[in-house]
Each structure stands twice: as structure tokens, then as C-alpha cells.
Amino acid sequence: MKIDExxxxxxxxxxxxSLDLDTAFKWCMEDGIKISKKELIREMQVNGECHSLNDYLKKFILPCKLLQTSERLTEATYKIFVKLAKLNVVYAEVRFAPNKHLEKGMDLESAVESVILGMNRAMKEVSIDGGIILCLMRGDSNEDNLKIIDVAKKYLEKGVLGIDLAGAEALFPTEDYADLFVYAKSLNIPFTIHAGEAGKINDIDSALNFGTxxxxxxxxxxxxxxxxNRLISNNVLLEICVTSNYQTKAVNGIHPLEKLYNKGIKISIxxxxxTVSNININKEYEKILNETKLGYDDLLKCNMESIPFIFANKDIKKKLQKILLDFKNSKK
Ligand SMILES: [Zn+2]
Incomplete structure (x- = not known):
């Protein structure tokens, strides 16, 4: 059985x-940034010099610099959704931090609308469902992050599906952001939280305390x-990214994916x-098949079990269930 199917x-x-290299190169030329393709790859992809999440995060500097206009945010988002559909992704939640795209005068609303426009444009052309998650950033002021929550509320179910907390976890502990999630909950905004990647177990504890x-x-x-045990009893899904974890050195040696999956914790791959990790979802699945004891059926199960956790509505959940079940039955 093939993963791409x-x-x-x-x-x-x-x-x-995930900004593709060709588009980034085109924009560098437009902006008069003198850079060769080779240098661009070095700027935007991890190599042997990546020692930590903080090193990994440096690869976002150039793409962020390039993504400062509405047109570009739209084009980048459109291309990602089209690419995902080609890889047979039937549902995707793509996340971005609106605050990182305001350097050339774009306001928060325009940044969010541009990304939604790119996604909607792709959805008209290719077969994929999904939405946008807005990232609050560790290190940004509470005031700035609260504005993102308000924008998320404004566009909720109009393209935006929820919020996230991202950024350098080791420098800014999760517990410091409790107020933001109390506020998000009061507005019924679904959320996910980066936690227990480069940080500590305490970060996961805090995220669970927030009710994620x-x-x-x-x-x-x-x-x-x-x-x-808390992840199981609270019925919490882990969004696992194996390749990225090796690159950020969050994991050395055997990846805990298999252990967590066998324990009964819900996993999404x-x-x-x-672009930063130089991977795509099909290659990531292949890697897991090659490097762990997990098989094709386990990966299919991970997808099935992810459905209740997606931020989209019941109709989309039902649709995905049918797509996956039909696929499973066709393989019997
Ligand atoms: Zn992430």
C-alpha cells in the first residue's frame, strides 16, 4: 500500500x-535581496548546524521578511493548500502568527483575511478542507496576544478555526500565558498549545491545566x-512532528512516538x-514506517482518531470519517 494514496x-x-523555495527566491529577486539559490536553501532549511529549537527558529527570519504583503500571504497560503491536496491531504489546519507580518504596514485583519483568501482560492481548485489557526507568540506582550485572540474571534468559522501558542518554549514558560487561555475560553475559541517540545514537563502540565x-x-x-495518564484521562491529542523533533534536538535517539501510541495516547502525524525541515507529509509517514514498528494501519488509525480533535464543524468531521472509512474498506 502506498502512503500517497x-x-x-x-x-x-x-x-x-512551509513557504516553498522557488516562491521565496522569486520574491528575493523582486526585493533586490542578493542571494543565490544555494544560500537561500541555507537560510531557510536546517542543516548540520541546527543544535536547538532556537537555531531552528532562525530559519523563519527570511520567510517572515518576505511575507509582509497581503498578496504574498495569499499566494503562499494558496500554494501550501494546493501542495497538500496533491499529497492527498484531505483536511489541513495551517497556522501562522499574524503579528510577524505587520512590518510593512499591514494590519492584523488584512493579514488574516489575506491568508483566508489564499486558502479559499485553493479550496475552489483542489479537493481539500481545513482552516487557519492564529498563533499567539511567546515573548510578545499580553496586549499583542490579546489582540490576536480578538481577531480570531472576529474570523472564527469564517476561515479561522482556533488559536495556538508558539515560539521559544525554553525561554518563555507556558504557565505565564494562563490569562490568554482564560480569555480564549470565555470567547469559545478552540485552542492548541506548543508544549513539551523544547520546554519541560511543566509546560505540558500547564497546557493541560488551561484545558487544552x-x-x-x-x-x-x-x-x-x-x-x-493525564493525557489519556483528559483525552488529549498530541500533534507529533518526528523530523522536526530530531532537527531541534528535542529528541535524541529513539523517538517516543511509538511508546506514546502504544500507551494509548492519541497521535496526529x-x-x-x-520547508524548514525539508520534508513533506508523505515522506514523514514513510520515515515512520521505515524507522518504527508502526505500520500502515496504525497511521490510518492515527488519522481516524484525529477527526474528533479537528477544529472544524460536525459536517466536516462526518465527511472526513466517510472518506477515511471508504478508503479503509477499499483496501480490505
Ligand atoms: Zn510547531
Whole structure:
């Protein structure tokens, strides 16, 4: 059975970290940035010099610099959704941090509308469902992050599906952001939180205390049985990104994916950043098949089990269930 035939659900993908190299090169030329293709790859993709999440995050500097206009945000988003559809992704939640795109005068609303426009344009051409997650940033002021929550509310179910907390976890602990999630909850905005990637188990604990049903990475939970039990009893999904975890050195040695899956924790498989990590979702699945004992059926199960956790409405959930079940039955 081939991975590219499997209908897949992608829940953890960053827009800026997935800007394709050709488009980035085209924009560098437009902006008069003197850079060779080789140098561009070095700027935007991890190589042997990546030692930490903080090193990894440096690869976002150039794409962010390029993504400062409405037209570009639209084009980048459109291209990502079209690409995902070609990889047989049937549902994708793409995330971005609107605050990182305001350097040339764009306002928050325009940034969000531009991304929604790109997604909607793609959805008219290719067969894919999904939505946008707005990232609050660790290190940004509470005031700035609160504005993102308000914008998320304004566009909720009009393209935006929820919020996330991203950025340098080791420098800014999750517990400091409690107020933001109290506010998001009061507005009924679904959320996920990057936690237990480069940070500590405490970060997962805090995310669970905030009431999250999804955690970005959460791999540090493999070190603590109590947290694993809490993930199970709270019915929380981990958005796992194997390649990215090796590159950021969040994982050395055997990846805990298998251990967590076998324990009964719900897992969604993702790439985090297609360009920064030099991967795509099909290659990520192949890698898991080659490097773990998990098989094709396990990956299909991960997709099935992810459906209740997506931020889209019941109708989309039903549609995805049918697509995946039909696929499963066709393979019997
Ligand atoms: Zn991420």
C-alpha cells in the first residue's frame, strides 16, 4: 500500500516555515535581496548546524521578511493548500502568527483575511478542507496576544478555526500565558498549545491545566507516566512532528512516538514546517514506517482518531470519517 494514496489529516503546519523555495527566491529577486539559490536553501532549511529549537527558529527570519504583503500571504497560503491536496491531504489546519507580518504596514485583519483568501482560492481548485489557526507568540506582550485572540474571534468559522501558542518554549514558560487561555475560553475559541517540545514537563502540565484538548509536540510526556495518564484521562491529542523533533534536538535517539501510541495516547502525524525541515507529509509517514514498528494501519488509525480533535464543524468531521472509512474498506 502506498502512503500517497492514503487520505491524510494535517493539524500542525506553519505557513512561514512551509513557504516553498522557488516562491521565496522569486520574491528575493523582486526585493533586490542578493542571494543565490544555494544560500537561500541555507537560510531557510536546517542543516548540520541546527543544535536547538532556537537555531531552528532562525530559519523563519527570511520567510517572515518576505511575507509582509497581503498578496504574498495569499499566494503562499494558496500554494501550501494546493501542495497538500496533491499529497492527498484531505483536511489541513495551517497556522501562522499574524503579528510577524505587520512590518510593512499591514494590519492584523488584512493579514488574516489575506491568508483566508489564499486558502479559499485553493479550496475552489483542489479537493481539500481545513482552516487557519492564529498563533499567539511567546515573548510578545499580553496586549499583542490579546489582540490576536480578538481577531480570531472576529474570523472564527469564517476561515479561522482556533488559536495556538508558539515560539521559544525554553525561554518563555507556558504557565505565564494562563490569562490568554482564560480569555480564549470565555470567547469559545478552540485552542492548541506548543508544549513539551523544547520546554519541560511543566509546560505540558500547564497546557493541560488551561484545558487544552490538543498539544503541539508534547513529546516530553514520554518521560513521565503521570502526565501520560493525564493525557489519556483528559483525552488529549498530541500533534507529533518526528523530523522536526530530531532537527531541534528535542529528541535524541529513539523517538517516543511509538511508546506514546502504544500507551494509548492519541497521535496526529505532522511535519511542523515543510520547508524548514525539508520534508513533506508523505515522506514523514514513510520515515515512520521505515524507522518504527508502526505500520500502515496504525497511521490510518492515527488519522481516524484525529477527526474528533479537528477544529472544524460536525459536517466536516462526518465527511472526513466517510472518506477515511471508504478508503479503509477499499483496501480490505
Ligand atoms: Zn510547531
Amino acid at each position: 492514503m487520505p491524510k489529516i494535517v493539524l500542525h503546519l506553519h505557513l512561514d516555515g 484538548k490538543r498539544i503541539g509536540h508534547g513529546i516530553k510526556s514520554a518521560e513521565d507516566e503521570l502526565i501520560q 505532522n511535519t511542523d514546517n515543510d
